[in-house]
Structure formats: structure tokens, C-alpha cells
Amino acid sequence: MVKDLHHLLSEESKGRKPSPLKSAFKYYGQDDLVFLGGGLPMSDYFPWEKIVAYSPAPPFTGAAGIAEKPSETGKSTVTELYKEQVEKFDVPLARSLQYGYTAGQPELLDFLKKHTEIIHHPPYPEWDTIVSIGNTESWDSTLRTFCNPGDTILVEEYTFSSAIETARALSVNFAPVHMDDKGLIPEELEKLLKNWDSSVKPFPKLLYSISTGQNPTGSSLSNERRKQIYDIACKYDFVIIEDEPYYFLQMGEYNKNVEAKDIPTPTHEEFLNSLVKSFLSMDVEGRVVRLDSCSKVLAPGTRLGWIVAQKDLLERYVRLHEVSIQTSSGFTQSLIAGLLGRWGQDGYIDWLIGLRKEYTIKRDFTTRCLEKYMPSLVKYDPPVAGMFFTVIIDAAKHPEFATKYDSDPIKVEDAVYHRALKAGCLMIPGSWFRSPNFEGSSSTFFFRGTYAAVDLKQLDIGLERFGKAIKEEFGVTN
Amino acid sequence: MVKDLHHLLSEESKGRKPSPLKSAFKYYGQDDLVFLGGGLPMSDYFPWEKIVAYSPAPPFTGAAGIAEKPSETGKSTVTELYKEQVEKFDVPLARSLQYGYTAGQPELLDFLKKHTEIIHHPPYPEWDTIVSIGNTESWDSTLRTFCNPGDTILVEEYTFSSAIETARALSVNFAPVHMDDKGLIPEELEKLLKNWDSSVKPFPKLLYSISTGQNPTGSSLSNERRKQIYDIACKYDFVIIEDEPYYFLQMGEYNKNVEAKDIPTPTHEEFLNSLVKSFLSMDVEGRVVRLDSCSKVLAPGTRLGWIVAQKDLLERYVRLHEVSIQTSSGFTQSLIAGLLGRWGQDGYIDWLIGLRKEYTIKRDFTTRCLEKYMPSLVKYDPPVAGMFFTVIIDAAKHPEFATKYDSDPIKVEDAVYHRALKAGCLMIPGSWFRSPNFEGSSSTFFFRGTYAAVDLKQLDIGLERFGKAIKEEFGVTN
Numbered sequence: 001m002v003k004d005l006h007h008l009l010s011e012e013s014k015g016r017k018p019s020p021l022k023s024a025f026k027y028y029g030q031d032d033l034v035f036l037g038g039g040l041p042m043s044d045y046f047p048w049e050k051i052v053a054y055s056p057a058p059p060f061t062g063a064a065g066i067a068e069k070p071s072e073t074g075k076s077t078v079t080e081l082y083k084e085q086v087e088k089f090d091v092p093l094a095r096s097l098q099y100g101y102t103a104g105q106p107e108l109l110d111f112l113k114k115h116t117e118i119i120h121h122p123p124y125p126e127w128d129t130i131v132s133i134g135n136t137e138s139w140d141s142t143l144r145t146f147c148n149p150g151d152t153i154l155v156e157e158y159t160f161s162s163a164i165e166t167a168r169a170l171s172v173n174f175a176p177v178h179m180d181d182k183g184l185i186p187e188e189l190e191k192l193l194k195n196w197d198s199s200v201k202p203f204p205k206l207l208y209s210i211s212t213g214q215n216p217t218g219s220s221l222s223n224e225r226r227k228q229i230y231d232i233a234c235k236y237d238f239v240i241i242e243d244e245p246y247y248f249l250q251m252g253e254y255n256k257n258v259e260a261k262d263i264p265t266p267t268h269e270e271f272l273n274s275l276v277k278s279f280l281s282m283d284v285e286g287r288v289v290r291l292d293s294c295s296k297v298l299a300p301g302t303r304l305g306w307i308v309a310q311k312d313l314l315e316r317y318v319r320l321h322e323v324s325i326q327t328s329s330g331f332t333q334s335l336i337a338g339l340l341g342r343w344g345q346d347g348y349i350d351w352l353i354g355l356r357k358e359y360t361i362k363r364d365f366t367t368r369c370l371e372k373y374m375p376s377l378v379k380y381d382p383p384v385a386g387m388f389f390t391v392i393i394d395a396a397k398h399p400e401f402a403t404k405y406d407s408d409p410i411k412v413e414d415a416v417y418h419r420a421l422k423a424g425c426l427m428i429p430g431s432w433f434r435s436p437n438f439e440g441s442s443s444t445f446f447f448r449g450t451y452a453a454v455d456l457k458q459l460d461i462g463l464e465r466f467g468k469a470i471k472e473e474f475g476v477t478n
Numbered sequence: 479m480v481k482d483l484h485h486l487l488s489e490e491s492k493g494r495k496p497s498p499l500k501s502a503f504k505y506y507g508q509d510d511l512v513f514l515g516g517g518l519p520m521s522d523y524f525p526w527e528k529i530v531a532y533s534p535a536p537p538f539t540g541a542a543g544i545a546e547k548p549s550e551t552g553k554s555t556v557t558e559l560y561k562e563q564v565e566k567f568d569v570p571l572a573r574s575l576q577y578g579y580t581a582g583q584p585e586l587l588d589f590l591k592k593h594t595e596i597i598h599h600p601p602y603p604e605w606d607t608i609v610s611i612g613n614t615e616s617w618d619s620t621l622r623t624f625c626n627p628g629d630t631i632l633v634e635e636y637t638f639s640s641a642i643e644t645a646r647a648l649s650v651n652f653a654p655v656h657m658d659d660k661g662l663i664p665e666e667l668e669k670l671l672k673n674w675d676s677s678v679k680p681f682p683k684l685l686y687s688i689s690t691g692q693n694p695t696g697s698s699l700s701n702e703r704r705k706q707i708y709d710i711a712c713k714y715d716f717v718i719i720e721d722e723p724y725y726f727l728q729m730g731e732y733n734k735n736v737e738a739k740d741i742p743t744p745t746h747e748e749f750l751n752s753l754v755k756s757f758l759s760m761d762v763e764g765r766v767v768r769l770d771s772c773s774k775v776l777a778p779g780t781r782l783g784w785i786v787a788q789k790d791l792l793e794r795y796v797r798l799h800e801v802s803i804q805t806s807s808g809f810t811q812s813l814i815a816g817l818l819g820r821w822g823q824d825g826y827i828d829w830l831i832g833l834r835k836e837y838t839i840k841r842d843f844t845t846r847c848l849e850k851y852m853p854s855l856v857k858y859d860p861p862v863a864g865m866f867f868t869v870i871i872d873a874a875k876h877p878e879f880a881t882k883y884d885s886d887p888i889k890v891e892d893a894v895y896h897r898a899l900k901a902g903c904l905m906i907p908g909s910w911f912r913s914p915n916f917e918g919s920s921s922t923f924f925f926r927g928t929y930a931a932v933d934l935k936q937l938d939i940g941l942e943r944f945g946k947a948i949k950e951e952f953g954v955t956n
Contacts, residue, residue, distance in 0.1 A: 033902050033904060036940050037906050039930055042933070055525045133611065137803050323644040335526070358523065428499065432498045450517050453513065
């Protein structure tokens with residue numbers, strides 16, 4: 001049964017009144033009404049008559065994954081857009097370039113909702129989808145929808161620093177939850193909440209989790225942990241914000257003995273069954289807000305994301321969007337609805353399978369580089385999802401840990417960072433991702449690397465340099 | 479001399495720290511550095527190889543203005559975009575669809591800065607430009623940059639209701655400034671500030687003004703008033719936010735005896751000289767933040783605007799954008815830079831001249847309809863700029879004003895609204911645009927109409943119906 005969660009809304013969100021102008025706009029387009037109510041320029045004069053986009057065509061399921069380019073297959077998906085609607089899945093330019101449709105253009109929402117249904121089967125009927133302009137904005141709007149200054153949010157103790165900055169500027173309190181190499185630990189979450197003293201800090205309203213291919217640790221929550229965390233959310237009445245840009249980059253366990261390119265292409269059914277369960281897929285109470293994004297599966301500059309949640313909550317987001325971003329760019333909505341419409345749900349799943357293949361190849365290559373170049377004092381655990389890998393180092397193994405570095409692992413981390421940078425490889429120190437109020441006393445530190453941004457040759461060169469820098473810093477040869 | 483305005487910033491904005499990740503990103507793209515720092519997908523796999531857009535071609539300066547379509551002139555401006563850069567003014571898709579460039583893509587900013595220079599000649603050197611996703615977002619970000627909850631802003635006493643909603647949700651106090659048919663009255667502004675009691679409400683930090691073709695009154699501030707208001711801003715130390723989406727729709731005075739299509743096309747110099755002076759053009763202290771938008775000059779769904787202000791202030795906006803919207807859509811930036819680059823500054827000015835012509839034709843037609851259909855108790859003053867016209871009615875002239883309507887003009891306004899709606903014409907009641915804390919005791923009310931959204935035939939039908947509704951309500955025939 002879907003829960004009424006209005007008691008968790010921010011004062012800002014509760015105070016947002018419906019505009020009287022909206023009551024007039026419901027008459028817009030009504031037969032035989034001359035509507036002189038809104039400052040809408042006539043679409044006749046939008047200076048784009050036609051837009052044509054050339055994209056690769058499915059299937060993308062060959063050995064090279066999405067690396068099979070149109071020039072190689074000889075096929076293209078051609079999206080032709082006009083002011084008028086031609087294909088039923090297209091958003092005509094006269095509409096996408098006009099005001100209106102804050103929640104998103106119907107054709108695009110239709111595709112995204114069907115996609116959500118196929119992937120997550122949300123188990124309650126009152127869910128819906130709206131567009132956003134990417135997960136950074138979705139998160140900012142989420143904070144404005146739920147949190148008053150001084151409110152508390154639960155976060156993974158290491159998390160995306162930009163998400164922290166978004167929240168910090170809104171004067172939110174952070175309650176970091178301990179993690180291990182498999183991500184957030186449900187027992188630690190429950191312990192924190194059980195012992196919560198609401199006279200010191202308000203009880204947390206929401207948990208922010210990058211559950212799959214976590215940034216920065218690369219960890220992914222198992223189905224079991226997700227179920228435990230969801231049950232805790234129901235018991236303690238908070239909302240789960242699942243920020244899932246990396247969800248489809250689920251490469252599975254690393255297998256030393258198999259070359260990624262030799263892994264047989266799965267059927268759609270096999271692919272769907274292999275995906276980890278989202279919080280949304282177990283959300284019987286409507287207390288999950290899922291943030292999805294085109295940034296990692298199509299391109300970041302699309303500035304298109306979508307939010308899935310119960311209708312009543314999404315209505316509050318739409319009221320906020322009306323007076324902030326309005327909606328995603330019309331070019332973006334027309335071009336993406338056009339491409340996805342032409343690919344179809346099946347073609348898009350082919351794309352996602354091809355994308356996963358691409359990342360599996362890179363994850364595996366990276367792991368082999370780590371095996372080759374890292375000294376034995378470095379630990380690493382090949383990620384099962386996402387763009388990030390970590391190398392973990394125990395600062396106590398440094399011969400000058402107590403002397404030169406005052407037994408402070410962060411000082412050793414900093415030394416490694418600068419030594420590697422000088423050697424020509426940049427990886428990000430893990431401590432940069434610590435949540436405010438972080439509590440930890442381990443002597444280990446880690447670096448976050450990515451295999452997303454560079455080709456295999458660069459990965460090899462970079463990791464060789466990084467390994468060398470560590471060896472030099474620690475005075476070891478192996 | 480440009481002033482340091484940091485004392486006017488909000489706590490949120492002052493508290494925004496530079497991200498440590500940014501310090502790493504400065505190394506991105508450096509020669510011989512393998513950058514494993516950022517989760518940037520490779521542009522090779524963005525599924526858009528080529529985008530081609532067909533637009534009308536300059537000149538647009540014929541009798542029909544921008545209504546001269548490519549199909550009529552036989553000419554098109556064709557924008558071809560690729561992942562790589564071909565033309566120097568194009569933003570290549572590999573870059574626009576990637577992360578980065580929060581302030582906007584350099585080629586687009588370059589065009590917008592030159593345009594700003596041509597139109598406004600900002601009189602201090604430290605000004606700059608960043609992109610936004612439209613003026614609604616620019617205004618939201620402006621409020622977050624300057625205002626703490628409880629801070630005061632000055633607004634025109636009738637103003638865009640959505641702008642009010644944006645501010646209201648952030649718990650801002652409103653100080654409405656009295657207006658007449660020429661807009662905000664400088665003497666009233668000064669009186670308000672001179673008598674301000676800061677022990678009751680914080681002294682205003684900013685003035686929000688839609689200075690040209692004001693929404694909803696259609697009024698435009700004269701050069702003289704603007705100069706007076708600017709001097710008051712310097713004297714009382716507040717920031718002027720000029721929200722100017724209608725700036726280029728400056729039709730000039732209505733001339734009963736001339737058909738708009740017969741007005742000779744001005745030279746670029748004549749056109750530029752005919753434009754009202756912006757606050758930016760007189761801003762010697764760097765205390766104007768100008769919000770510009772593509773919404774009314776190209777298309778609303780582009781979701782592209784730009785902000786002009788002193789560099790130090792814009793830096794605060796960029797920090798906010800990094801953790802909220804990131805930047806405008808890459809499709810938008812590539813398509814608009816591509817179109818404007820091909821048109822050139824001159825071609826774009828041709829477009830603006832053509833656009834003004836189009837609106838002049840519609841403003842004049844509307845005025846003739848008002849002359850024809852409105853009973854004599856209705857007053858109207860043809861707007862010199864913008865999309866909106868008003869019809870002003872004295873409720874005291876209603877035979878049942880004191881009896882049926884309790885001498886309340888708003889009740890008469892409401893009766894006219896519903897009667898016109900029933901007759902098949904929707905115009906917006908002026909009282910819907912009253913600022914919070916509005917003080918007024920006149921018996922007159924007004925309606926806001928627009929000539930933007932419909933064609934001439936519809937305008938004629940609608941205004942005939944509206945006139946008839948007023949006549950019926952007031953029991954007059956003329």
C-alpha cells in the first residue's frame with residue numbers, strides 16, 4: 001500500500017502554491033476558445049524547419065559491443081524531425097521547442113515508462129515518471145523537495161563529492177553510514193537509527209545511495225542488502241533516493257580465465273535476469289525516489305535524466321520545476337525520443353548489452369593491468385559494476401609512516417597523489433570523497449580510478465606509472 | 479569602478495566551497511598525463527555521429543519580416559554538426575555532449591559576448607557572460623545567490639506571477655514598488671527606500687525588473703527612468719536584476735496612420751540606435767545582473783538563456799550551476815552556436831529586425847481591433863514593446879458596482895473574466911499578477927492579453943468577443 005509521505009516534505013515544497021495562471025492554462029487548445037492568455041511565441045517562426053540526426057543502428061551485440069560503428073556495419077538510424085509530427089513516437093519540434101510539458105514530452109515519457117516497467121516492474125500502481133536535466137539537478141530538486149535547513153540525510157560514508165556540495169549549500173546535516181567492500185552495511189544503518197537522539201539532530205528524512213557501481217568505491221549492493229535496507233526504511237520511515245547513473249554498467253564478477261570479448265551475447269531475458277534488483281523494484285510503499293540518467297548510457301551533455309517515484313511526490317517536483325528549470329531542452333527531448341523510438345525497447349536493450357560489453361572489456365583489462373603493475377601491498381577488488389575501481393593501500397606499511405608522516409594515512413595518500421601526478425598519472429584520493437562527519441580510524445586509504453575515460457593503451461601506460469609511483473614511495477620493488 | 483558586492487551574497491552562496499575534484503580537473507587534457515580522475519564516458523560511443531539542421535536564411539528584412547520562410551526565399555541555413563569541429567564557430571558534438579564547460583561552450587559564449595558588446599557596450603571591463611537554461615532558472619539561481627530566507631527584494635507591484643512563486647518558495651519578503659502606465663516610478667522607489675525601517679524588514683538586496691515590455695502591464699521604462707533607477711541602486715547599494723526576454727520586441731510608438739508593413743526596414747545602425755538603453759549599458763559599478771533568453775527571439779524550448787554581470791558574481795553562479803543544472807543541453811549549445819555562427823552577428827540582427835516587424839504588425843492589428851470592439855469605458859495604451867497589451871476598466875462605471883459587487887473591483891474583474899471565457903475569449907485578470915504586500919485602492923482593474931500566440935484572424939475574433947462580454951457585463955452598447 002502506497003504511503004502518504006507529505007510529512008517528510010520541506011517547508012519550501014509544502015508552501016508551493018498552484019499558480020492561478022495554471023487554472024487558465026487548462027483552457028489552452030480548447031475548441032473555439034481564442035486564448036490570449038499566454039506569452040507563447042508562434043511556432044511558425046521557430047528557426048528550425050527540420051533536424052536530421054545520424055546514429056548507429058542495432059544490433060549492438062557483436063563481439064565489439066557498441067564499438068561497432070555505423071561506418072563498420074554500413075547501417076545508420078536516421079532520425080528526421082519536423083515541426084509537425086510524422087512518426088507517432090516523435091516529439092514534433094513545434095511542441096518540443098514551445099513552452100509547456102514541464103513533466104516531459106508524452107512520447108518520451110511513454111518510452112521511459114515502458115522501459116522502467118520492463119526493467120524494474122515497480123510493485124505498486126501509483127508510480128510515475130518525469131524528466132529532469134540529469135541526476136545532479138534531480139538531487140538538488142530532491143533536497144529542495146524534502147529538506148529544510150538543519151534536516152538530516154543519511155549518506156554512504158564515502159560518496160560523490162558534488163552530491164555532498166549540493167546538500168551542504170542547503171545547510172543539510174550529514175549522517176554517514178559505514179561501508180565495507182560490498183557497500184553500505186545494513187546493520188550499521190540500523191544501529192545508527194536505533195540509537196538516534198532526535199534532541200541533538202532531527203531524525204533522517206532520506207538516505208542517498210549510489211547503489212550500483214558506487215562513486216567513489218566502485219562497490220555494489222547485493223540484492224540481500226538492498227532488501228534489508230528497504231525494510232529499515234519502512235521501519236524508520238525515511239525515503240530512499242537511489243541515484244543510479246551506472247545501473248546498466250553491470251559487468252558481473254571478473255573471471256581471470258575468460259576474455260570479455262569471448263563471453264557469449266546474452267538473450268534479452270538473460271540480460272534482464274542478470275541485473276541487480278533496484279530499490280524501486282521492491283518498493284511496495286512508494287518510498288523510493290529513483291534517479292536515472294542518460295549521462296552514462298548515451299551522453300552526459302544530453303542533460304536528460306528521469307525520476308521515478310509515487311505520483312504525489314512527483315507532483316511536488318513538477319511544481320518546483322515550473323519555477324526553476326521548467327523542463328529539459330526541447331532539442332534533447334525530440335532527438336532522444338526520436339532515437340529511442342526508432343531503436344525501440346528491444347534496440348535500446350541491445351544498446352545496453354553492447355555498452356556493458358564495452359565496460360566489461362575495460363574493467364577486465366584494468367584488472368589485468370593492476371595484477372601486472374601494482375606492488376603486493378596494494379589491494380584491489382575488481383568492481384562488478386560502474387566506471388570506477390579502487391586501489392587500497394595500508395599506510396602503516398610505509399617505512400616512514402610514523403616518522404615523516406606522523407602516522408597520518410592522509411599524508412601518505414597525499415604523497416602518493418603528487419608522486420603519481422608527477423609521474424604522469426592522475427587518480428583521485430579517496431579521502432576527497434569523505435562525507436562530512438566522517439568517522440574512521442583505519443590506517444588504510446584508497447584511490448579512485450576510472451576505466452571509462454581513456455582507451456586501453458592509455459590505461460596500461462597510466463597504471464604502470466601509478467604502480468611505479470607507489471613502489472617508489474613505499475620503497476618496494478614488488 | 480566596479481564594486482565588490484560580496485556583502486550582498488546569500489549564506490548559501492558564500493558557503494559554497496570549491497570542490498577538491500576541480501583542483502584535479504585542471505590537469506585534464508594535459509600533455510602526457512593519463513587522467514584516470516573523472517567518470518567521463520568516451521565520446522566515441524555517443525550515439526550521434528552527425529546532426530543536420532535546416533533553418534531560414536538571412537536577410538529577414540523584407541516586408542513580411544521573419545514570416546519569409548525558406549520555402550519562399552528558396553534559401554536555407556544548413557548547420558552540419560559532427561563529433562569533430564569543422565567550422566571554427568561550431569561546438570563539436572564530442573565536446574558539447576561531454577561533461578564540462580559549466581559556464582557554457584566557448585564558441586557560443588564568444589558569439590553572445592560579441593552580441594552583448596554590440597547591443598549594450600557595458601561600460602566597465604570586468605563583465606562576462608555565462609549560459610543558463612532560461613530566465614526562470616537564471617532568476618531561481620539569482621535568488622539562491624543573493625537571498626537568505628527573510629531577505630527583501632524590490633519588485634514591480636504587478637509582475638510575472640511565476641517569478642513571484644520562485645521567490646516565495648525561498649521565503650523571500652516582497653517590497654512592491656508603485657507603477658504607472660510607463661512602468662516603475664523612480665520617485666516611489668526612492669521614497670520607499672528613504673523611509674525603510676530595517677528593524678522591521680531587512681533592507682532590500684535587489685530589484686527585480688522586467689523593464690521592457692513588462693509582464694503583465696506591457697509598459698516599458700524610458701531611458702530617463704532607467705538612469706534614475708540606476709542612480710538609486712548605487713545610492714542605496716542594491717543589485718538590479720533586469721529580466722529582459724522581450725528586449726528585442728521594441729515596436730516603438732503606435733502610429734494610427736501607417737501600416738506596419740510599409741515602415742521602411744531600418745539599417746543596422748538605425749535599429750541599434752532605436753533600442754532603449756539597458757541597465758547594463760549604464761552600469762559603471764557592476765551592480766546589474768542582466769538575464770537574457772532565447773525563448774522569445776528563437777524558441778522557448780531551446781532552454782537557453784545567458785547572464786551578463788561582473789565576473790566575481792558570475793563565478794558564484796557557476797559554482798551553483800556545478801551542483802544544480804551543470805549547464806545547458808549540449809544539443810542546444812551546438813545547434814544554436816551553429817545557427818548563430820552561420821548567420822553571423824549581422825544575420826542575427828537581421829533576424830531581430832524581422833522579428834520586430836512581425837510583432838509590430840501584430841501590435842498594430844491588435845490596437846485596431848481594440849479601437850473597433852472596445853466600449854468607450856475601456857482604456858488602452860498600445861505597448862511600445864513586448865508581447866502583452868492591457869485593457870483597463872473602471873469598475874465604478876459598473877451600474878451594480880456598489881450593490882451586486884460590494885464596491886470590490888476584483889469581483890467585477892472576475893465577472894468579466896468568466897463572461898469572456900464563456901463567450902470564447904480568455905484574457906488574464908491583472909490582479910493575478912499582484913505582488914505579495916500589494917497596496918492599492920483604485921477602482922480600476924485590467925486584463926492582460928497577448929498578440930504573440932495567435933494569428934490575426936484569431937485576434938480579431940477573440941477581441942470582438944471580449945468587447946462584447948464587457949458591453950454585456952456593463953450594460954452598454956458603445
